[in-house]
Structure formats: C-alpha cells, structure tokens
Amino acid sequence: MIPADLKYTQSHEWVSLSGDVATMGITDYAQSQLGDITYVELPAPGKQTTAGEAVAVVESVKAASDIYAPAAGEVSEVNESLEGSPEHINNDPYKEGWLLKISGVQPSDIDALMTADQYEKFLEVGAD
Numbered sequence: 612m613i614p615a616d617l618k619y620t621q622s623h624e625w626v627s628l629s630g631d632v633a634t635m636g637i638t639d640y641a642q643s644q645l646g647d648i649t650y651v652e653l654p655a656p657g658k659q660t661t662a663g664e665a666v667a668v669v670e671s672v673k674a675a676s677d678i679y680a681p682a683a684g685e686v687s688e689v690n691e692s693l694e695g696s697p698e699h700i701n702n703d704p705y706k707e708g709w710l711l712k713i714s715g716v717q718p719s720d721i722d723a724l725m726t727a728d729q730y731e732k733f734l735e736v737g738a739d
Contacts, residue, residue, distance in 0.1 A: 619730035682720035
C-alpha cells in the first residue's frame, strides 16, 4: 500500500514534510525491485543538496542505485541505524527505513511532487 500522507518522485523516493524539514526514503516499490538491501551510503550532515541530485546510494544483491534529493536544502540528519541494519529499508521503507532529513526545504518544491494517487497511476503505466 502507498501511504497517502507522503509525496513521491519519479525516481521512487518518498518525502514527508514537517515545517521546512523533509524526511525521505525509497518507496516499497523501489525496495522490492532492488531485492535484499545490503549496504547504504548516506551523506554527511551539512551537505548541501539540489533537487534531483544524487545524495545517497543503496546497494542490494541485484544492483547499486543512486537516491536523489527531492528538494534543495541541507542534510540535517541521517538514519544511522541503517549502517548496521540496511534491511530496515526492505522491512519498513516508510518508517524504520527512512534515509535522511533535509532542512531548509521550500514547501512548494514538495508540493510539486506526486501524490500517492498520482504515484500509483505512475506505477501502473510502467515506472521503470
């Protein structure tokens, strides 16, 4: 199921906005396509991001995939539990498997992303 309270990118990241802080991760669809995730490379807090820029890497038994920032801002926090337990992304991509938080985000950048309904339709027409 695709959580209705999140926004989504065409590269299969999800985003939750609280004030000017965006929490992001990869969608259930993305983790299922990757298979068992074995390693996550996260940016250092303080890194400046640009919308659409690769900010992290997720490696699985199948492939390594870049993870893209949904908006410009500054990495304010990373999910350090993923260093020892990257499987959190497979088990719970929307809660325990979050990747990072970006502060200083413009709400209009997040508003421009897909809703859950739009993302579901995007997947139906072939989102690879």
